[in-house]
Amino acid sequence: MRTKIILTATVLIGGAAFAIAQTSHTGHSDGMDHSAHQQEQAMTGAALSEPGQGAFAALSELVRVLEADPNTDWAQVDLAGLRAHLVDMDRLVMDAVVIETDLPDGISAIATGDADTIATLRRMVPAHAAQLARDDRWTVDATETNDGIELRVTSEIPAVVARIKGLGFFGLMASQDHHREHHFMMAQGKDAHGH
Template identity: 40%
Template sequence: MMKLNPLILSALLTHGIVAFAEENQATMMHHQHPVETTEAPLSEAGNDAFGTIQEVIARLNSNPDTDWSKVNIEALRQHLVDMNDMTLNVEVISQKAVQQGLVAIVKPTTARSAAALKRVFTAHPAQLKRDTGWDMQIVKTGDRYTLTTTTENPGEVSKIRGLGYIGLMASGGHHQLHHWAMATGVNPHARHQ
């Protein structure tokens, strides 16, 4: 075994400790004074609901004419919770092709999703008709909903079947307009009632 001269050992240890301390200090200073950047290092704000709300707030902030006394971000948040429930907390029991379309039977899996489906199904058939021309009839039996969606256009029957329950609920570009209306204090369904 090789023996190190105590003086050399002391010098090596001192150099190592000084080098470690300098590196550690540089790291700490970097964290205390982050490099200024105009671009966020991430593109996602969190989950999709949070990101939608953040986008709405950014748009409201960028508009000098925003009437903040009418803004209602909570209404938008509640609607986004409903959308989450109708997407994730619903059991799709069956989807069956019928002449001119599809019949889907769905059932909420939580009390919250039961309330969400009731609210969403009140407005969605009329909106789907405006967006696509398709007819959606909804019948509630016990805790299940039967959605029958049909079209007069034979070329769109396979599209309805391919979309299925959640695709039919997500169809159309009206969702973004509805979200903006809710956030700015406007009832998005007022003109359709």
């Protein structure tokens, strides 16, 4: 009997806590007051750093920087262009189908996908290959194929060859950390190496 009472009490308390948690979040889409969250955050001292989904977070961060700069030329700002690029980045990472072939001196990566992904690959890979080519320890070549693109990265230095193979296609596309500067240029409406 005592066990039943304890179990019943536990279920009721747990259910009540769940209901309260659900109730306090359900109003989110119905005109939620974000300032209330900011006040709660200030009171608790919590310092959240990620405002949700990655592309939204990148846009949010750039909006904050642009709004804080009194010299921002709002007539040139192009957040829609940056958003399109962020969609491309997501599509490249999530949707590209890549077959990598080890070469004695590096890799060949054939990347393809659906029509939107192929268009993304053709915009992003050659532009990023040009960025990669700034490192003179390797040779980088991006060539369009009938259904995508080939990225070939090679080197005569054994340690660099190991690095190329370790990075693979996606690691190479994410290396040469210029993305934040590139995104800032795009947000300002500047041509940041054409993608």
